[in-house]
Amino acid sequence: MIRQQSGLLAYAFLGLLLFVIFPLTLDPFRLNLMGKYLAFGFVAIGIVLTWGYTGILSLGQGIFFGLGGYMMAMFLKLEASAPELPDFMVWSSVEQLPLWWLPFKSAAATLILIVVLPVVIALPFAFAIFKKRVGGVYFAIVTLSLALTMTVLIVGQQGYTGGANGITDFKTFLGWDILGDRAKLVLYFIEITLLVLAMFLCGFIIRSRLGKILIAIRDREDRVRFSGYDTAAVKAFVFCIAAVLSSIGGALYVLQVGMIAPGVVGVVASVEMVIYAAVGGRLSIPGAVFGAILIGFSKSYLSETFPETWLFFLGAVFILVVLAMPNGLASVADRFMLRLMLRNPPSRKQ
Amino acid sequence: MQVFNGISLFTILLLMALGLAIVFGQMGVINMAHGELMALGAYVTYFTSRFFASHLPGWMDIYLFVAIPLAFGVTFLGGYLLERGFIRWFYNRPLDTLLATWGLSLILQQAYRTFFGAQEVNVPLASWLSGAWNVTENIQLPLNRIFIIGLTAVVAVGVYLLLYKTRWGLAVRSVTQNRAMSEAVGINTARVDAVTFALGSGLAGIAGCAFTMIGSTNPGTGQMYIVDSFIVVVFGGVQSLVGTALSGFTIAQSQTTLEYLMSGSMARVTILLLVIVVLYYRPSGLFSSKVRA
Amino acid sequence: MSKITRRKFMQASGSVAAAGAATTLGLWPMRAFSQETVKLGLLHSLTGTIAIAEASLVEAEKLAIDEINAAGGVMGRQITPVVEDGASDNPVFAEKAKKLLERDQVAAIIGCYTSASRKAVLPVLNRAKGLLYYPTYYEGQEQDKYVIYPSQEATQSVVAAIEWMAKEKGKTFFLVGSDYIYPRTCNKIAKPTIARLGGKVLGEEYAPLGHTEFSSIINKIKAAKPDCIYSTVVGGSNVAFYKQLKAAGLDGTKQVLLSTVVSENEIEGIGKDNAVGYYACMGYFQSIKNPVNEKFVKAFKAKYGQDKVIGDPMQVAYNSVYLWKLAVEKAKSFDPEKVIAASSGLEFDAAEGKIRVHATNHHVWKKVRVGRARADGQFDIVWESPNLIEPNPFPKL
Numbered sequence A: 001m002i003r004q005q006s007g008l009l010a011y012a013f014l015g016l017l018l019f020v021i022f023p024l025t026l027d028p029f030r031l032n033l034m035g036k037y038l039a040f041g042f043v044a045i046g047i048v049l050t051w052g053y054t055g056i057l058s059l060g061q062g063i064f065f066g067l068g069g070y071m072m073a074m075f076l077k078l079e080a081s082a083p084e085l086p087d088f089m090v091w092s093s094v095e096q097l098p099l100w101w102l103p104f105k106s107a108a109a110t111l112i113l114i115v116v117l118p119v120v121i122a123l124p125f126a127f128a129i130f131k132k133r134v135g136g137v138y139f140a141i142v143t144l145s146l147a148l149t150m151t152v153l154i155v156g157q158q159g160y161t162g163g164a165n166g167i168t169d170f171k172t173f174l175g176w177d178i179l180g181d182r183a184k185l186v187l188y189f190i191e192i193t194l195l196v197l198a199m200f201l202c203g204f205i206i207r208s209r210l211g212k213i214l215i216a217i218r219d220r221e222d223r224v225r226f227s228g229y230d231t232a233a234v235k236a237f238v239f240c241i242a243a244v245l246s247s248i249g250g251a252l253y254v255l256q257v258g259m260i261a262p263g264v265v266g267v268v269a270s271v272e273m274v275i276y277a278a279v280g281g282r283l284s285i286p287g288a289v290f291g292a293i294l295i296g297f298s299k300s301y302l303s304e305t306f307p308e309t310w311l312f313f314l315g316a317v318f319i320l321v322v323l324a325m326p327n328g329l330a331s332v333a334d335r336f337m338l339r340l341m342l343r344n345p346p347s348r349k350q
Numbered sequence B: 001m002q003v004f005n006g007i008s009l010f011t012i013l014l015l016m017a018l019g020l021a022i023v024f025g026q027m028g029v030i031n032m033a034h035g036e037l038m039a040l041g042a043y044v045t046y047f048t049s050r051f052f053a054s055h056l057p058g059w060m061d062i063y064l065f066v067a068i069p070l071a072f073g074v075t076f077l078g079g080y081l082l083e084r085g086f087i088r089w090f091y092n093r094p095l096d097t098l099l100a101t102w103g104l105s106l107i108l109q110q111a112y113r114t115f116f117g118a119q120e121v122n123v124p125l126a127s128w129l130s131g132a133w134n135v136t137e138n139i140q141l142p143l144n145r146i147f148i149i150g151l152t153a154v155v156a157v158g159v160y161l162l163l164y165k166t167r168w169g170l171a172v173r174s175v176t177q178n179r180a181m182s183e184a185v186g187i188n189t190a191r192v193d194a195v196t197f198a199l200g201s202g203l204a205g206i207a208g209c210a211f212t213m214i215g216s217t218n219p220g221t222g223q224m225y226i227v228d229s230f231i232v233v234v235f236g237g238v239q240s241l242v243g244t245a246l247s248g249f250t251i252a253q254s255q256t257t258l259e260y261l262m263s264g265s266m267a268r269v270t271i272l273l274l275v276i277v278v279l280y281y282r283p284s285g286l287f288s289s290k291v292r293a
Numbered sequence C: 001m002s003k004i005t006r007r008k009f010m011q012a013s014g015s016v017a018a019a020g021a022a023t024t025l026g027l028w029p030m031r032a033f034s035q036e037t038v039k040l041g042l043l044h045s046l047t048g049t050i051a052i053a054e055a056s057l058v059e060a061e062k063l064a065i066d067e068i069n070a071a072g073g074v075m076g077r078q079i080t081p082v083v084e085d086g087a088s089d090n091p092v093f094a095e096k097a098k099k100l101l102e103r104d105q106v107a108a109i110i111g112c113y114t115s116a117s118r119k120a121v122l123p124v125l126n127r128a129k130g131l132l133y134y135p136t137y138y139e140g141q142e143q144d145k146y147v148i149y150p151s152q153e154a155t156q157s158v159v160a161a162i163e164w165m166a167k168e169k170g171k172t173f174f175l176v177g178s179d180y181i182y183p184r185t186c187n188k189i190a191k192p193t194i195a196r197l198g199g200k201v202l203g204e205e206y207a208p209l210g211h212t213e214f215s216s217i218i219n220k221i222k223a224a225k226p227d228c229i230y231s232t233v234v235g236g237s238n239v240a241f242y243k244q245l246k247a248a249g250l251d252g253t254k255q256v257l258l259s260t261v262v263s264e265n266e267i268e269g270i271g272k273d274n275a276v277g278y279y280a281c282m283g284y285f286q287s288i289k290n291p292v293n294e295k296f297v298k299a300f301k302a303k304y305g306q307d308k309v310i311g312d313p314m315q316v317a318y319n320s321v322y323l324w325k326l327a328v329e330k331a332k333s334f335d336p337e338k339v340i341a342a343s344s345g346l347e348f349d350a351a352e353g354k355i356r357v358h359a360t361n362h363h364v365w366k367k368v369r370v371g372r373a374r375a376d377g378q379f380d381i382v383w384e385s386p387n388l389i390e391p392n393p394f395p396k397l
Helices: A002-025 A028-053 A061-081 A087-091 A099-105 A107-131 A136-156 A181-207 A209-219 A221-226 A231-257 A267-280 A285-305 A310-324 A328-343 B002-026 B034-055 B057-085 B094-116 B143-165 B167-177 B179-184 B189-211 B221-236 B241-261 B264-281 C003-013 C016-025 C051-070 C090-103 C115-128 C154-168 C181-196 C215-224 C237-247 C264-270 C291-304 C312-331 C336-343
Strands: B132-134 B140-142 C037-044 C078-085 C108-111 C172-178 C200-207 C228-232 C256-259 C279-282 C347-350 C353-357 C369-373 C379-384
Touching (some): A002 A028, A002 A285, A002 A328, A028 A181, A028 A209, A028 A231, A028 C090, A061 A099, A061 A107, A061 A231, A099 A107, A107 A231, A136 A267, A136 B221, A136 B264, A181 A209, A181 A285, A209 A231, A221 A231, A231 C090, A267 A310, A267 A328, A267 B094, A285 A310, A310 B094, B002 B143, B002 B167, B002 B221, B002 C215, B034 B057, B034 B094, B034 B189, B057 B189, B094 B221, B140 B143, B143 B167, B143 B189, B189 B221, B221 B241, B221 B264, B264 C200, C037 C090, C051 C264, C051 C291, C051 C312, C078 C090, C090 C108, C090 C115, C108 C115, C154 C181, C154 C228, C154 C256, C154 C279, C154 C369, C172 C215, C181 C200, C181 C228, C200 C215, C215 C237, C237 C264, C312 C347
Parallel strands (some): C172 C200, C172 C228, C228 C256, C256 C279
Antiparallel strands (some): B132 B140, C279 C369, C347 C353, C369 C379
């Protein structure tokens, strides 16, 4: 009851914040940064679903974030450098566009691949690995090593991926200048609309019968299995949803930031993404988005204010959140709501 | 020669992973700040060498024998305080530990940067450790590597004896297997936890000290080693120290062999993928003996 | 609150941090004190993996700013440095550059170390028409309208270094580098140069960035027995590389090794005795003997401590501030377009000797030198290019 009320309130508040308050009060620079933080919100929602509700902790969400990001960047880069080869290929003496770059000449193919490719990769991987009952810490470390593998691969194959430089310097999306302030505003609204859709989708999953099964899997997987459910398939499904969300987030990140770098794929970025969800509350979808906004904002703000010592504060924030608020900001909001309702009781209730 | 390189890398991986194997394997604590404890050990070594250079220049050659126990002692103490004041609040929430210790690792890195400077520091190598042992014309075995191999052997045997031949080791193992039962038979589990964690940290300190001989000492040193350490421990099967050793050996030998055959980046990618494939077939590690839910 | 008290408050708080906080919160209008001072952005990694090399550049830049302020500022205005942390993360560099240009309205940015961070900043500069001085040697292949490159691009050091080695030390080479763009480009320049001189490349190896295990590469080197090793290993890897080379018996007395990235700063971390006898090719060495350098070294040590050493990028960072000042004074304007136009052909009597900004390509004419590391961590300069070398960022190979 309380949970639901505060949940609704959180949604309402978040909606107000995203659609009204931010666009009205933030200047283009801050709003663009907000767009960057919100791209991580997609990942965080996925983590709520996989970690909070299903108990799968992936420390490799950066892989899918990077996948989506790189796909979008490849498309934009091809558009920016057409008809010639992307500049980094020229430096690395790659003379012909590699075959696997070809689909990204088309915007439609790129957009489809951003959604489909994560599934194609995540589904067999997750299904196989959950079938083998690799779970908990092992799964976390496997995904962590995958994130590391992907970083090393990207940095090592610079003729094809841009290497440590990443892919940068693009200007237009299908001829539309994406760097101007107006374009950024449009992109921001596209992003938050998609974000709200993602939140509804996940909210729907959680409230459905499937959601109950997820929680049951998290709490006692063997019992669910004994009841005749194919838990590996269910887990793989949820993992795929999180992967797709991350990929979409990555693609939007590239549009907002104007570049992609191997750093967002790596271990540090992947762990940070989990922290976004943890700060917001791993059981709360709006909480995850709040977490992404809050940590993103703190990072920018603290490093601007204390460029030489900001990591002290950021580290302290992480510890404090985990120590004092095991269920993140959402639990604090819940408690607050509870107190509010106790103070002016039954008359409000039917 | 390649074989020697493999063995050398193996001892380095083992030294890195031993502390983690105890903290993570025996206690189930995912300590992301473990790498920073290694860095602490490295900095202790650095300051010891500085102290010798300025106060006891004549004894410079043996400063390492002071630095090793000192690095162990300082990180042991650090680990003890860390467990009492921090880690023990997270015992029932293993994944939260991961996040909290991540925050801790950020703070520690920044602390090293603020107090010791962002630049690398140089830890001098004792003169008797530089140079190589010329076995034949073409085969030269670097002395510092031989020293690390020896050090690792001593540390590994020490840990083995401690865990399997002492009463305290028995207590540690029993707490790992069944906490409630151990408490019931009168083991002070809280103290066992603290000392176990401290021991794991102390081993990280020794590792950090040894790495000053071959690598760079800077505020970010710890992060370079932490993921590899986790991979070694998990690959070997979390609860088995022997598994950790064998896994370190397997990874080291394959890595040196592959590095000789292909580029460094590709060798690393191949190794990581191999680890993942093996974990797929042996979900609880290559050398785990028992299967538990 | 009048303008004066606001400014006084700023000075009293005395820190860039407070100014940053204030503008961030939007409490003060952005150009509140732009009449008396001019802001200069200093954008480097103060945290993260690259901080090892990059953090010290800020010190050199601040020294130059202090000196200029003490001498009356630029066109009568005091310079206020605004320090930002790029956190060794390319997108963060872009974010901070944007912040510096749009919110702080800095007149120019001195910043970046890795090419990756510079590439990330370029689109921001072009959008906001902001000016960047990039104080690090790099691989070339670039000439941006809004960037001045006061350090040596690859051909300036690589060609000189290879020619020197081939002439003095031998014609067979082994190329070792970290696996990213700078080493690969340098080697792309090195290989035809070696071929032109009748030399031979016996091997080319790359280690992943941050790698600390060089035994396999060293084995390959030992098997190949080259006359010279040309190294472009960067960062913390160097410490491992040099220590392991020495342990493997390939120390500076037995093996010729030349690096275009190891300056005095790196030697501090590598260890003086591990680097003894190896060579480096740089524009600047702390041991250069001329009055300007003596004054520079003295001022730096007085400000930051007697045990500090100064490497090539730090000196260039220091030069960058002066190059900007001179260009502003020549242009009589802080407008980036005019400053860039005025930079063309600008000469500066730097600690490394005279440098001259190229008429068209934004790089600088400069001398390069080969130094041999001594036991005290300094370099004996064994060769110096007779003339200023023309920058050629887009070499035809």
